Amino acid sequence: MPTETAVEGRVITAHGRHYGVEFADGRVRHCFPRGKKTDAAVGDRVLVRFQGNEEGVIEKRLERKNLLYRSDEMRTKQFAANVDLLLLVVATTPAFSDDLIGRALVAARTAGIEPVIILNKADLVENLSTARARLETYTKAGIQVLELSALNPQQVHAALLERIKGKTALLLGQSGMGKSTLLNALVPDAAAHTQEHSAALDAGKHTTTTTRLYHLPQGGEIIDSPGFQNFGLYHLSDVEIQHGFAEFDPFLGTCKFYNCTHRHEPGCAILTARKQGEISIERHALYERILAENEAQGRY
Known part of the structure; x- marks a missing residue:
């Protein structure tokens, strides 16, 4: 029988309608939403009524301050909520995608999340200058870039632990950038937690494709998300996309036409700034x- 009183917990894993919810005593329960609607994401705080010793029903999702999505031509999927800091991992090798970095930065800015780019494998000096040159576009836009080697835990701790303390950080990056090595440097027993939580969810086959939240020993939390190869932004309006580019800010509102799309109009301040x-x-x-993709999907 379910408990009479709903208990607050934090969603730490999600796969479809299956959620791992952690409670104040540190226990993780396998929880399902009530009804057909799936409305929670990793990082959300929820009210749960316990059922038996291991399961629970999510009765309500508490108010969140932000939500991140990933979308493609087929669907838009929410995957992380209540995030303070985006740690976007790139590397000196293999080559990273400027397109994916740019999209992730737009998503973070529209959600009010502070972004930091982590340049991993900075010890590979033969590739370092090329990577720095490619990242200069982002540093000019005010995005901080931290250089480190994920194979050096002391360096990782010095660069990130104080930055994350008291916050919820999202770790995001393409496959092959060293994101898992960085996570293991921050959370030494991350692999053990992954196995434990997957057993609780009976979802072991999803251990490499499931977003999950970890607590850092020194304080703060980190959400690890699977390596991504696409990052659609179909959920954003044209105005939100404009505000997703930090370097546009000084020029927005100064164009000749109030409804300027900043693509072809005469008197466009942003096109002038580009020139x-x-x-x-x-x-x-x-x-x-991004605008063209969203228009093709009939978003606006």
């Missing part, structure tokens, strides 16, 4: 691609 080198051609091209 004068104040906005990079590559970043503006990404802006145009």
